[in-house]
Amino acid sequence: MNTRLSCLFAISILGAACAVGPNYKKPSTEMPAAFKEAPPAGWKTAQPQDGALRGKWWEAFGDPALNALEEQVAVSNQSLAQAEAQFRGARAAVSAARSGLFPTVTAGAQVTTSRGSTSRGSSTSTSQNSTATIYQVPIDFTWEADLWGRVRRDIEANVANAQASAADVEALRLSLQAELAVDYFQLHGLDEQKRLLDSTVADYEKALQITVNRHDQGVASGADVAESQTQLETARAQAIDLGVARSEFEHAIAILTGKAPSDLTIAQGPIAMPPPMVPLAVPSELLERRPDIAAAERRVAAANAQIGVATAAYFPSLGLSASGGFESTTLATLFSLPNRFWSLGPSLLATVFDGGRRRAAVAEAEANYDATVAAYRQSVLTAFQAVEDNLAAVRILADEATQQAAATAAAERSLALTRNRYQAGIATYLEVITAENAAFINQRNSVDLRVRQMTASVNLIRALGGGWMAGELPAGGVAAAR
Numbered sequence: 091m092n093t094r095l096s097c098l099f100a101i102s103i104l105g106a107a108c109a110v111g112p113n114y115k116k117p118s119t120e121m122p123a124a125f126k127e128a129p130p131a132g133w134k135t136a137q138p139q140d141g142a143l144r145g146k147w148w149e150a151f152g153d154p155a156l157n158a159l160e161e162q163v164a165v166s167n168q169s170l171a172q173a174e175a176q177f178r179g180a181r182a183a184v185s186a187a188r189s190g191l192f193p194t195v196t197a198g199a200q201v202t203t204s205r206g207s208t209s210r211g212s213s214t215s216t217s218q219n220s221t222a223t224i225y226q227v228p229i230d231f232t233w234e235a236d237l238w239g240r241v242r243r244d245i246e247a248n249v250a251n252a253q254a255s256a257a258d259v260e261a262l263r264l265s266l267q268a269e270l271a272v273d274y275f276q277l278h279g280l281d282e283q284k285r286l287l288d289s290t291v292a293d294y295e296k297a298l299q300i301t302v303n304r305h306d307q308g309v310a311s312g313a314d315v316a317e318s319q320t321q322l323e324t325a326r327a328q329a330i331d332l333g334v335a336r337s338e339f340e341h342a343i344a345i346l347t348g349k350a351p352s353d354l355t356i357a358q359g360p361i362a363m364p365p366p367m368v369p370l371a372v373p374s375e376l377l378e379r380r381p382d383i384a385a386a387e388r389r390v391a392a393a394n395a396q397i398g399v400a401t402a403a404y405f406p407s408l409g410l411s412a413s414g415g416f417e418s419t420t421l422a423t424l425f426s427l428p429n430r431f432w433s434l435g436p437s438l439l440a441t442v443f444d445g446g447r448r449r450a451a452v453a454e455a456e457a458n459y460d461a462t463v464a465a466y467r468q469s470v471l472t473a474f475q476a477v478e479d480n481l482a483a484v485r486i487l488a489d490e491a492t493q494q495a496a497a498t499a500a501a502e503r504s505l506a507l508t509r510n511r512y513q514a515g516i517a518t519y520l521e522v523i524t525a526e527n528a529a530f531i532n533q534r535n536s537v538d539l540r541v542r543q544m545t546a547s548v549n550l551i552r553a554l555g556g557g558w559m560a561g562e563l564p565a566g567g568v569a570a571a572r
Contacts, residue, residue, distance in 0.1 A: 109238070109243055109398060110239055110398055110401045110405065111239070111395070111399070112394060112398070116390075117466055119377070119467055121373055123373070124372070125373060125474075125481060127481035127482040127485065148160045148267065150551075151271070151547075152362065153274075153362055153363060155356070155359075156271065159270060159274065159343060159346075160270060162347035163267050163270060163346055163347060166347055166349065169266065170262055170263055173259045174259055176258070177252070177256050177258070180248070180252035181252050184249050186248075187241070187244045188245050190234075191236060191241055191242075192233075193233035193410075194233070197228070197229045197230075200226040201224070203222070203223045204221070204222055205222075223419060224419055225416075225417070225421050226415060226416070226417045227415045227425075229413065229414055230411070231411065232410070233409065233411075234409040235407075237407075238401075239398060240399055243398035244399050246392075247391075247392040247396050247399065248392075251392045253563045253564060254385040254389045255385075256564055258385050260381035260558055261380075264558065268551065268552040268556070269346060270347070271548045272545050273342050274339075275541055275544040275548070276335075277339040277340060277343070278360060279361065279538070280332050280339070281358045282537045283332055283534060286534060286537060287325055287328055287329035290325050290530055291322065291329060294318070294321055294325055294526070297318055297322075297526070298315070298322050301315050302315055309515065310519065317519060318519070321523060325530075340355070365544055365547040366547060368551055368554065371554055373474065376474070376477065376554070376555070377470065379555030379558060379559060379560075380469075380473050380553075383469050384560045386462070386465055386469040389466070390462045393455070393461075393462040396455045396458065396459070397459060399455070400448070400454070401452055404448055405440075406438055407438070407440075408436065408437070409439070410434075410435075411434075412433065412435075413433050414431060417431055476552075477554060479553075483550075484547060487542055487543045488543070491536075491540070491543065494532070494539050498535075504528065504529070505525040505528070508522050509522060
């Protein structure tokens with residue numbers, strides 16, 4: 091028996107170095123040397139140890155109110171809490187897979203009462219019944235040697251899935267934080283538009299009064315008064331209408347911070363700071379900075395390990411089972427040495443015919459691997475697109491802002507001159523309305539452009555990964571830790 095056990099363990103040790111299936115290699119992707127869209131003047135390329143975007147990237151915008159709201163996302167957002175719970179479940183799956191390396195031991199207690207009959211041959215047959223009670227305390231031991239690496243490949247797959255889940259948490263966290271920042275700047279953009287409309291309404295009220303006075307003096311027509319009144323009421327309606335969109339943004343921010351809309355009120359105010367200068371990573375570093383790309387790559391590793399799990403089904407499984415315990419008809423002598431029992435033996439089991447099931451399982455695992463590789467490469471391309479899009483937006487909007495500032499200044503000068511000419515009786519009121527509309531449109535475009543610049547900066551930070559690094563993913567041992 092000892093010889094057989096020694097042979098069994100020797101086979102197990104030799105098999106421990108064998109794991110069928112392909113070893114994982116990170117899929118290759120085409121990597122541009124530089125981004126096509128050049129950043130605006132004054133921007134710099136991020137250094138390997140650059141800390142400008144590490145951690146709380148939103149602090150670069152210099153808004154304390156935004157900082158306070160962003161801090162609440164990680165604490166109270168329910169979508170993030172759901173993702174973190176899924177990560178804990180993935181970690182538990184690693185522990186469950188790792189348990190396959192160890193034996194299973196069960197113990198119990200059993201009491202069996204049986205009744206039999208014995209018959210004695212005679213002319214008058216009689217039957218005597220007997221009743222016996224047997225007490226048992228069995229202990230069973232089962233273990234399957236991981237000769238072909240099925241369990242180890244399963245552990246490998248579950249570790250990779252847990253790491254992908256951790257990256258999903260970070261990707262969702264970054265997405266929610268960026269969404270909050272965009273909503274926040276949209277909201278304060280509406281505040282600036284409201285301030286602009288309130289100022290415009292005050293100007294239109296003065297213009298209406300001037301027009302009424304000129305009408306009373308017989309200089310202006312009733313049509314001028316009607317046009318001035320129409321313009322004023324339209325501006326008032328537009329100012330009121332902004333409240334709908336502002337309320338929606340405020341409610342969305344409340345949900346992102348894990349609060350009911352009634353529990354959050356954001357004070358009105360302008361966009362306080364200009365867009366920050368974001369350190370730009372080189373394309374080769376983007377793969378290490380985006381959590382969604384890291385998640386896709388880890389799922390490729392998991393799919394690769396599953397090919398090994400499926401391939402291991404082609405090989406026989408070697409197991410060891412043992413049982414022992416005590417058995418007696420009297421409880422008092424149950425644990426005495428003569429009442430012990432035991433059994434021990436190995437087993438070798440191989441599938442001879444399965445109608446192509448194993449071949450289909452391997453083909454399915456390989457196809458799933460190919461799909462995850464394609465998904466990974468697509469996520470890389472999408473990431474490059476997002477960076478290029480937002481680099482272009484940041485650069486073009488910066489140039490547009492310069493031109494828009496000149497256009498707004500020109501429109502305001504034109505309006506002042508036209509009003510002076512109207513009061514002098516040189517210009518018609520139609521010219522005044524035209525100049526006022528041009529000035530208002532340009533002022534409103536300036537506000538919209540400012541919001542778009544802030545949004546593009548947030549989206550660029552999100553496209554660059556928000557300062558996250560792939561090295562922050564939990565290692566295999568940490569992913570399985572309880």
